[in-house]
Amino acid sequence: MINLFVVQKGRLAQEQVEDRNELLQHKPIWIDVIDPDDEELAWIKDTYGVVLPELEQLGDLEASARYFEGEDSHIHIRTDFLLDEETSSRNVRVAFVLTKDVLFSIHDEDLPAFRLVRMRARLRPGSVRNAKDVLMDLYATDAEYSADSIEEVYERLEDASKRVLADEVTDQAAADVLEIIARVEDLNGRIRRNVMDTRRAVSFLLRSQMLSPDQQDEARQVLRDIDSIENHTAFLSDKVNFLMDATVGFININQNKIIKLFSVVSVALMPPTLIASIYGMNFKVMPELDWAEGYPYAIVLMIVSAAIPLVYFRRKGWLK
Template sequence: MLNVFTLASGRLFQEEIESAQALAHVQPVWVDLESPTPEEKGWITARFGLTIPDNIVDDDLEESARFYEDDAGDLHIRSDFLVHDDDTARNVRVAFILREKLLFSIHAEDLPVFRLLRLRARRTPALIDDAKDVLLKLYDADAEYSADSLEGIYDALEKVSQRVLQSEVNDQTAAEVLAAIARQEDLNGRIRRNVMDTRRAVSFMMRSRMLGAEQFEEARQILRDLDSLDSHTAFLFDKINFLMDATVGFININQNKIIKLFSVASVALLPPTLIASIYGMNFNAMPELQWRFGYPYAIALMVSSVIAPFWYFRRKGWL
């Protein structure tokens, strides 16, 4: 899919391009390619003279290839953007190419940050002045999206805390809690990675001296926002570890209760086992062989030998 965005009075106007002729009649400030076809890449090459490699958004690029300026003066930036829905979280690679007053973005799927910027740019006048503003606003929206995801983790962990700390935790509850904690830990880790990657990209833009005075100050504000998110991710990691330890502790307590029950039972059954083994010998010298109530007496002795240890353990508080 090929979308171009033209700028008028600080507002972005989106137009989906379906032919080379339609692309030839627009003067965009931002060209967005979502899973572009070879034909659409050919339109870009013919119109702007830019060749887009097939592996431009591959995850196996070297670190040195993520931020650089080529011989033609074009800035190349590869950034990871967070995508979070109800079940999964992932980081999607986006390639940016900034050529003079035109920004190209290439990615494999539509991203929430891009949708958020398009919505804001249509509603807010004088939000964007040029292609560099588009890139900065994308990173600003990415920081906000990460902050919103962190708030979601806070809410999810609050529910987990209520289940762990305010109710009895059985094995089924513990399994559900551990699964929920694992999901939030994965999301928190991806947010931390996304924040780190965004910080690197904004720092690269500042070092490249491509920004004006106002844009440079905006970039510094984005970095401050990203720094504030680090403390939240660190706190959430500590909270996740605490809940994980607490849940595992309840699992160990439940297991210890089972082992304790078997230990007490085995100790309590030792006396009747001894009595049964003695009476099972059937020696002639044992008077119970000629006694009419011999075996009922032996059974009663075995039962009483079981009751006495359990009574003693209960009195000691071991049961």
């Protein structure tokens, strides 16, 4: 799918391209290509002379080859954008090709940052004037989206903290907390990776000296936002480790309680077991064999011998 964007009356207007002729009818500043087929890529090449990479090629480049200026003077950038969904989160690779007048982007699914940029550009006249403005807005919006995801991480960790610090933490509650922590740590790591990648891309644009003074100021602001986000992710990582250790500690405590209970019960049953072993022998010469009250005496003796250690252990608090 090819989405074409032109500036009309100071706003970004979107046109969905169905055939090659529609590309010739507009002068866009941004062409967003989502999950294209070979025919759509050929339209782009024939119309603008720009060769966009295939989706399978987006993840094959070395890290050092993801930001460069080609022989055609086009800026080529490969960068990750965060996609945080309710059930999962992931980083989606996006390829940008920035020419003199047009920004080309290609990715395999629509992204929240792209939707926000389109919406804001339609609602705020003059916010986007050229292709470089679009690119900087995409990176700024991605940083904002990462910050929003950080808030979600805080909320999830707050819920996990309440469960961990409850009066009694059962094994099931601890298992639920561990699941929350695992998901939060995964999301936090993806946020950190995303902003790190955004930092490298924005720094590359600053070094290229192709941005206007206003765009340079915006780029520096994005870098400051990223610094703040990275500090938050570092703090959240420490908190995740604390909650993980606390949860595992509670699980160990619960297991130790069970082991202690079995140990105490085993010790308490040793005297009656000894008594039962003695009176259960069947030697020919045993004075107790003809004792009429021997059986109830042995039963009472075993009960008393088990009760005395249990009472002692309870007073010591070993049965709690």
